[in-house]
Amino acid sequence: MRRIVTAALALSLGMASAADLRIYPSFTEVREPVRATGPTLTISLPEAAWAGLIPGTLDLDGLSFSSAVQRQEANWLASLEGKTVYVKKEDGTLEPVTLVRARDLLVRDAQGRYRTVRYEDLVFEVAPPLNPQTPSQALTFTLPQPGAGTLTYLTRAVTWSPRYTLKAGTGGAQLSALADIRNMADLPYDVKGTELYAGDVEVQGQPVPAPYMALRAEVTASSGAADAAAPKINALGELRGLYRYALSTPFTLPANSTVTLPFLTPKLTQFERYAGLNTYFTPQNTDGTLSRFYRLKADQRLPGGSLTVREEGRIVGQTQISETARGEEIEFSLGNDPDVRYTRAVQTVSSEKNDKGNVVRTTYKVTYTFENGKDRPVRAEVTERVGGRRITIDGVVRGQNPAAELRVDVPANGKATKTFTLVVDNS
Template sequence: MTAAALLLGTASAADLRIYPSFTEVREPVRATGTTLSVTLPEAAWAGLIPGTLDLEGLNFTSAVQRQEANWLATLEGKTVYLKRGDADPQPVTLIRARDLLVRDAQGRYLNARYEDLSFDVPPPLNPLTPSQTLTFTLPQAGTGTLSYLTRAVTWAPRYTLKAGTGGAQLSALADIRNGTDLAYDVKMTELYAGDVEVQGGPPVPAPYAVESRATAGALADTAAPKINSLGELRGLYRYALSTPFTLPANSVVTLPFLTPKLTSFERYAGLNTYFTPQNASGTLSRFYRLKADQRLPGGSITVREEGRIAGQTTIPETAKGAEIEFTLGSDPDVRYTRSVQTVSSEKNAQGNVVRSTYRVTYAFENGKDRAVRAEVTETVGGRRIIIDSAPARQNQAQAELRVDVPANGKATKSFTLVVDNS
């Protein structure tokens, strides 16, 4: 029986299909005999989603996973060097790698610390960490594709909205994160955005690494890949990198992503609340509303007003032309006072209120040197709801107020509400 071994601890050619919370890794394999062994470092195995290793194009009769000994185990019975205090390192024999048991020249045994040991050969990265080996038994030799899912490689878009007196622009970057000790020489890369859930394994923390721009580091010697849209796939947004690239171990590679055009853009001071017959007052929040000419994957968004940071939040997956609305916190210069007048109230024979009519009035005050659009949305619950002269609604309705408040001025607007629970 002959065997072919595949070591995934070094950079290897692969295709990556990267999703927001996991990645499918696809690597070509070739078995020259009836056994194919795949070795993965323990740190990389920790990010692998259990039950997702698969061998495509090669039939196999069994697959056995086992933990291999770490590098130090290969030195058992051999001479290493132990430093004690200020004395020069002395030769000792490594008896047992698991607990670093050594024997000195006098035949005495002791447990050493790894940092006190030195060696005649350079140790590998993570020499105390074992590896995992998966051995496939094949009916015959051939070529195929090894695939698995890992939580350790992910991607996410991040947007920047640049707003000023002349309008607004939206742009995006794509961050591709590799949280493993494995480097990937990626031949083909696809990015997927959307709601895709897989079972097993928690997300791997993002690497503590300095972000690598597409023109830096490993990408400096080649043309930076571009991200092209491949359209929609069963509700997923699909993109592809135009050229191969290297995804270093424990890194973040950042590439230019989308530059959508905004078909509409608005700023306003807003309040979203629920109806209550009680009076209230407070400040409105800074809201933004926009539409883009292409679909947008969900991600974080940073807003810059005249070059300065105005806030950060996240936006959801959004279809082409769909409205995006978000808030960046309160605006202390725009205040409101809400007063509620009960116009009428009807009770049933048991004395319970079954129908009420209210007059809700908002008084806005703008402390800015420019006019501000104020918008209020109140959600009302009830069996039958009438807002002003609009048709009656069942169970739930929304009352909306829109008013322009002049610079350093005031404005007032009201609506009438009938709640009928009879």
């Protein structure tokens, strides 16, 4: 497998060494062991690695240096300038020519005539590397003394994210997760140690590229492309507010791929379905449909990611969940439920004015009528937020900008009514 860092000049990398990856949601820290046997250390990074590198993040850890120079090296094709290559002719025969200039593929034939050719028509005596026309970047470090260290840099090319599946049925619900590790570079990684971090970590550099645009293949733990002993993801606890995980064994992250591994299997300590409405108070009458809501709690911390909900094996919706602490409530909606409708009627009970004739205190009676068209009962929940300086709901002073909360069970193919009294005091 092609290595992410290759040996050049005074750099010596053993065949058994491999990169360590610390993968975050929007970037990765690559850590590659290096050893210098002299006063300089030269490292060549393929252009595919350089393209995703976050500027200003290259460093040597554990190995002091007095200066570092970065430059662009010629590509493989340039190394053949002045040498004989072959051009495939229309009749299939090969014509020996001299490669004069690799930049525009200028060649000279046996008669001394010059012309440019297409790369597809060139034939070589040795196998060319991947992307032979692409240059590489060379880094030369000047060292006070030889030694071993670790080359580190941050790249946008490798990211990860969890995705959850909530399977619900008449007997309850189960929550499971997969971890997608994405490599968006034309560069494979032979990974020795892997850590995954979940949380809000910001770094400088270019915006994060959209992951799905660069994916060309997906490798799952059960596919033939994956190792038979696929790594497991183990929790390592918390690090300054970040969730930390590690892969149990080394693995290969192919170029332009996604490696998917089983992640979490948390137990749900709470699970509820209901038809809900989140709205704001208005003195006008309203009506409409409620939405399909879910409410759950898990016994583990959950990194943010996408969530697919299946009911009786069928997908009923998708959403995103944010970073969630253990036991914290998760609530989300999957769209309207046309079978559960509401009618909201508002009655002005009283109104008080000040000496200037301005209304300063108003009492309202708000009545919700729910209608359930399903053949089973439905829990209906309404949260209606009220703006104002001093608010009283059902005789209880609630302070500023509170919410009225209604809960009612609506029978199958039936109706239910719920009422609350609201006093808005802006005096």
